[in-house]
Amino acid sequence: MSDQLKHECGIALIRLLKPLEYYKEKYGTAFYGINKMYLMMEKQHNRGQDGAGFASIKLDVKPGERYISRVRSNAPQPIQDIFAQINNRINDEMTALPEMKDDVAAQKKNIPYVGELLMGHVRYGTFGKNSIESVHPFLRQNNWMHRNLIMAGNFNMTNVFKLFNKLVELGQHPKDMADTVTVMEKVGHFQDREVRRLYKKFKKEGLSKIEASPKIAQEIDVAKILRKSARDWDGGYAMGGLMGHGDAFLLRDPAGIRPAYYYQDDEVVVVASERPVIQTAFNAQFEDVHELDPGKAIIIKKDGTVTLDQISEPLERKACSFERIYFSRGSDAEIYQERKMLGRLLFPKIMEKIGNDIDNSVFSYIPNTAETSFYGMIEAAHQVLNEQKRDAILAGEGKLTQEQVENTLSRKLRTEKIAIKDAKLRTFITEDSSRDDLVAHVYDVTYGVVKPTDHLVIIDDSIVRGTTLKKSILKMMDRLHPKSIVVVSSAPQIRYPDCYGIDMARLEGLIAFQAALHLHKDRGTESIIKDIYAKCKVQLEYEDRDVVNYVKELYDPFTDEEISDKIAELLSDDDLNAKVEIIYQKVEDLHKACPKNLGDWYFTGDYPTDGGNRVVNRAFINFFEGNDERAY
Numbered sequence: 001m002s003d004q005l006k007h008e009c010g011i012a013l014i015r016l017l018k019p020l021e022y023y024k025e026k027y028g029t030a031f032y033g034i035n036k037m038y039l040m041m042e043k044q045h046n047r048g049q050d051g052a053g054f055a056s057i058k059l060d061v062k063p064g065e066r067y068i069s070r071v072r073s074n075a076p077q078p079i080q081d082i083f084a085q086i087n088n089r090i091n092d093e094m095t096a097l098p099e100m101k102d103d104v105a106a107q108k109k110n111i112p113y114v115g116e117l118l119m120g121h122v123r124y125g126t127f128g129k130n131s132i133e134s135v136h137p138f139l140r141q142n143n144w145m146h147r148n149l150i151m152a153g154n155f156n157m158t159n160v161f162k163l164f165n166k167l168v169e170l171g172q173h174p175k176d177m178a179d180t181v182t183v184m185e186k187v188g189h190f191q192d193r194e195v196r197r198l199y200k201k202f203k204k205e206g207l208s209k210i211e212a213s214p215k216i217a218q219e220i221d222v223a224k225i226l227r228k229s230a231r232d233w234d235g236g237y238a239m240g241g242l243m244g245h246g247d248a249f250l251l252r253d254p255a256g257i258r259p260a261y262y263y264q265d266d267e268v269v270v271v272a273s274e275r276p277v278i279q280t281a282f283n284a285q286f287e288d289v290h291e292l293d294p295g296k297a298i299i300i301k302k303d304g305t306v307t308l309d310q311i312s313e314p315l316e317r318k319a320c321s322f323e324r325i326y327f328s329r330g331s332d333a334e335i336y337q338e339r340k341m342l343g344r345l346l347f348p349k350i351m352e353k354i355g356n357d358i359d360n361s362v363f364s365y366i367p368n369t370a371e372t373s374f375y376g377m378i379e380a381a382h383q384v385l386n387e388q389k390r391d392a393i394l395a396g397e398g399k400l401t402q403e404q405v406e407n408t409l410s411r412k413l414r415t416e417k418i419a420i421k422d423a424k425l426r427t428f429i430t431e432d433s434s435r436d437d438l439v440a441h442v443y444d445v446t447y448g449v450v451k452p453t454d455h456l457v458i459i460d461d462s463i464v465r466g467t468t469l470k471k472s473i474l475k476m477m478d479r480l481h482p483k484s485i486v487v488v489s490s491a492p493q494i495r496y497p498d499c500y501g502i503d504m505a506r507l508e509g510l511i512a513f514q515a516a517l518h519l520h521k522d523r524g525t526e527s528i529i530k531d532i533y534a535k536c537k538v539q540l541e542y543e544d545r546d547v548v549n550y551v552k553e554l555y556d557p558f559t560d561e562e563i564s565d566k567i568a569e570l571l572s573d574d575d576l577n578a579k580v581e582i583i584y585q586k587v588e589d590l591h592k593a594c595p596k597n598l599g600d601w602y603f604t605g606d607y608p609t610d611g612g613n614r615v616v617n618r619a620f621i622n623f624f625e626g627n628d629e630r631a632y
């Protein structure tokens, strides 16, 4: 991936179903849960590097003993940082009381973090700042056990301001503008109400306060709380939560935009944002890890009962296709095949651009995530090359000499590692005039394998803003003097903002949007920009469900190819010698390759929730008015 794209968060939840002694006996440590959580977070570090956090709950402790621990970090290596803190603390306590070594009860009593219920989170912020206060999990604390709530999520709500204002209208005074607080306060509000309802019920039945408490824990209806809380959430989410008394949940949005997977055996229940994370950490088989259905919550009661509850009416399933193209780790059995298919499906178009001249083409990729689609592209290329060889041999009708046959068979695909990412360089980049020259060196190239007669074909996951392509990759590749550079994007053109967790909130940053604007200018049809603006303005007063995405009209007059060609032009500086061509995946082919993740709003403008149309409407107004604000 050449564009820096802020995206996603990763979530991990573990419930140990057996007493801690069991893990000590079987695996040699009562810190089994913490170790597994470390693995699960580390295996999801791709999903967030702005911050990381961990929280745990000890079940069945005596009043006065601490049972909730949390640690968060926004240090440069946040996962390492929090587990260093956890380790240090554990070591300190163990050194102070060495007789605890084999005494699990004492460890549980004296050492924080050791618990039966654990939640971890890695963050890429989509809302608010990167301060430590914005790092999940968030705590809502109370002296009543059942009223404690810990939340962490991979989410973005399109209507977070509306939700915030609702809290204020209720007379509340949220302490923070963080979206996680807004969402958590909603759940906390209904959790409080449910606790109150149950308390009244038990009081009526003649139970004392102390008798009612364990009964509340048993009967607290988590599904009901979530149903009420999520009623007016509009967005993509996988929201995880722990309640003080030991219930836990993870809720997925009704369109299945954000991912969530779970696994259960007789020792653990586990939930994570990505499947292979669970497979690797628990040595589980692919078919034993299940996807959580859209609109459902997995609820783990304190007694270990696990249920899957429908929380909101499912919408049409629109799981984010970017998860498959780029965000999720490509080690997932399905995602790996899908990425390869994305590369394979692009090959016919590549052949057109290189004039079928495989021998004079060098094939490569932008590291690292595009490597898998590169393998698929190469498989397709091999197939075509083999067909060419077969046809050449058959055309000889058995009369070819040995040398001729050998020559044909010796034709090989030229796959090379061309682009090299020099990540460290970023840290030196300053704002002064030397910046552009340094930026060019963010990528380096391999010298000596490209000839002036060659086409250089380079595949990337996607082209969002195109900045790095323009400022670095194309310039560096041009130094190799190829005849042409064919940039291949395994994702279609990104034309619309995202509002469900990917940080692409502004239209004017998108290179496809810029290309459409330029095409209108070239053709003297710019008046459409004003017309769309007028239509958007009118809609400001509309209810979300009535808003139409008029930004589509900006793209309607052009074919995909016209926009791709314009993008190629915009990304080619005058000083480039090679001709630049750009090939994008077709939306139909994306769906063919990733049939379970049909969420494609950033490519098509078809938003899966009503709030999406409001966001794109606002984004266009912001663009037109030169307003820097975010559209949600």
Ligand SMILES: NC(=O)CC[C@H](N)C(=O)O
Binding pocket: 007, 008, 009, 123, 124, 125, 126, 127, 128, 134, 153, 154, 155, 156, 179, 180, 501
């Ligand atoms: N990427 C995410 O899921 C972000 C979660 C949340 N919106 C935050 O900004 O903290």
